[in-house]
Amino acid sequence: MSQALTTERRAVLHRRVRLIVGFTITYNVLEGIIAVSAGAAASSAALIGFGLDSFIEVLSAVAVAWQFTRKNPERWEKPTVRAIGIAFFALAAYVTVDAILALTGVEPVGHSPLGIAIAVASLVIMPTLAWFQFRTGRELESRSVQADAKQLLLCIYLSGTVLIGLLLNSLFGWTWADSVAALVVAALAVREGIEAWRGEVESPLELFEEMEEEVT
Secondary structure, rough: OOOOOHHHHHHHHHHHHHHHHHHHHHHHHHHHHHHHHHHHHOOHHOOOOOOHHHHHHHHHHHHHHHHHHOOOOOHHHHHHHHHHHHHHHHHHHHHHHHHHHOOOOOOOOOOOOOHHHHHHHHHHHHHHHHHHHHHHHHHOOHHHHHHHHHHHHHHHHHHHHHHHHHHHHHHOOOOHHHHHHHHHHHHHHHHHHHHHHHHHOOOOOHHHHHHHHOOO
């Protein structure tokens, strides 16, 4: 555990949290609009799910931003973390239904160069942002900030999964790969939702901790 924070250091970290969530909200609104539009055009369940996750990340970031505008942010930890967990479950439910409909052949999945581009962009941006937020949340010993960082971590997993599905469809015509990718997205969302609901956000994120050890 970290040493007790001074009032000045805590104020700095609170400002940092607000900056992080402000950037997260702006980026994910743009990402969500692009991904959902591209997914709808290509009838891609995975890409639509990826876009909806962006909007859920916005809601999660808004919840954290709201918490850190309170006079005593620590008091609002539990309800904020629970709200993040509910957002994960909502995403999983939608993506699962959409993927099953796609697998039944209701609509063929088309190619989406724009979807591939937005997935690659997220793989570049999100790891650094998630790592920075996780370090801040751990120093604050804030469950909600760490849970929101895990939202960004999920976005990294989703970006890679969606990218693989889109590439397999574009290169080999494997339309089923999109639905499989979407179901992986749903499974990851359920897992993260359960952990957030239980408040299990202090469990190690090995990638972040290894990166931090290298830095320090």
